[in-house]
Amino acid sequence: MDTVCIIDDDPIYVYGTKILLNYNRNFCSNIVVYEDGHEALVNLTSMVKSGSTFPEVIFLDLNMPIMDGWEFLDEFIKLPFKTKPIVYVVSSTIAEWEIEKAKSYDIVKDFISKPLSFAVLEDLFQNKY
Template identity: 60%
Template structure:
């Protein structure tokens, strides 16, 4: 199963670049990549997509520590949205705090917590796992 749209929400340009390279290299993962530098940009655009019946991303790679609206605030707002279909969220963080991983699991839309960096091997595992779940 190839995803149509994947969203990266992260303020680290090196992580964003590396993730885009991995996603583009593994062209069987997705067709489109949307990037936001913070949770506010992403929420504003997702709300617009919802309001205008545009296709929403199937998967989001979400950083926790960002300016303006962080990953936790983004998740809190996302769960309030009246989504027509589930968006799978992978929290991708450099946090070593086990509490962050535990907290992320309390959100229904979070599929997994991934420690940075995202690797080609991990991306392949996600592709296999995503094929087994209906988003």
Template identity: 65%
Template sequence: MKKDTVCIIDDDPICVYGTKILLNHNNFMSADILVYEDGDEALTNLTAQLNKGQQMPDIILLDLNMPIMDGWGFLDEFSKLPLKNKPQVYIVSSMYGENEMKRAKEYELVRDFITKPLISKNLNDIITMSKTAV
């Protein structure tokens, strides 16, 4: 599967490293993998890209529990941006419960909620879902 850009927003370097390995070993050859340690850093950089006329990532893998700006704060602000091509957001978090699942469904951009750690089967599901998205 070829995607132009995958964005990982997660403050855990071990999870980021593992996700990169999974991406490279599951035929998810990406031209670019962006990594941000918190929602604020991601929002700042992605907004700058948008303002320069650059395209948004195709897929965003988003953790919820991060310092400075958590995943919910990122989603609140990112959803307000005037996006022509909306990325598919997959929440990848250890915070998994009925409240989180219900809240995730409130965001149009969120395609699925995956419990950490991300494993090959989850990544293959993401690949399958991204093929069907228009």
């Protein structure tokens, strides 16, 4: 896989996830990070429109300032993708309704509870995301 995108405002989580992704270069060669849904939407929209290399996998947090994960998903699914990325909602929530809501989006492959671990990443990438 070429590019993974992390959309999360927690610098400690982002740092840890980057370490996990960099630990095994088979996971990905590039990591793109956005601190909120709006920043991500603007930049990812630009990538889609320009035909730039687009992340194959996106790890999306739900609770962020400016534009949360729900608002991001509602706008993101409207983009004209050539190939849709796989989105994993990664959150510390334990609310069943949020887990079910996340899974209701076609673009969302699964819900992952924080923190992300090496074992979880290895499982995702061995199973081709």
